[in-house]
Amino acid sequence: MIFLIYFSIEIERGKVLHIVVLAISDLIIETGEREVFFQVNGQLRSMKVKDKAAIKDQKVHPKADKSNKNQIGAPMPGQVLDIKTKEGDLIKKGDTLVVLSAMKMETVVKSTIEGKVKKIHVKIGQQVQGDDLLVELE
16 A cells, blocks of 8 residues: 655654655565554654554464474465364374365375374364464374
8 A cells, every 4th residue: 555644743842753654565464564664854764563453353373382292383384175183083103184285285294293182273274374283282
């Protein structure tokens, strides 16, 4: 979006900030932010601002904690094609948990440890980002 908004703020007697908003970027889906480009007294600046109105309808998927080996995350962005396990299943190291599709290529997400499936955090057809939590083990 392109904007041209101008306003002045007097911060104390004789000191005025002249601010011109030049442009606001499209929503950055992963972070829910927009980058705002503006001038302060003629100097170009930019900053990222959370867009609470735009992200209130978006569901933020939890990320897998890489230090917790019981949490298995998505290796890349994609769509969940199939879930090969269910909650309560006992799995072995190397068992297939989830099948993802990205750019017409399928990726199989396998368990890195043995354990019992505590919770499945995705549904078939769901879009996921890299490191989104897929499966949690006990």
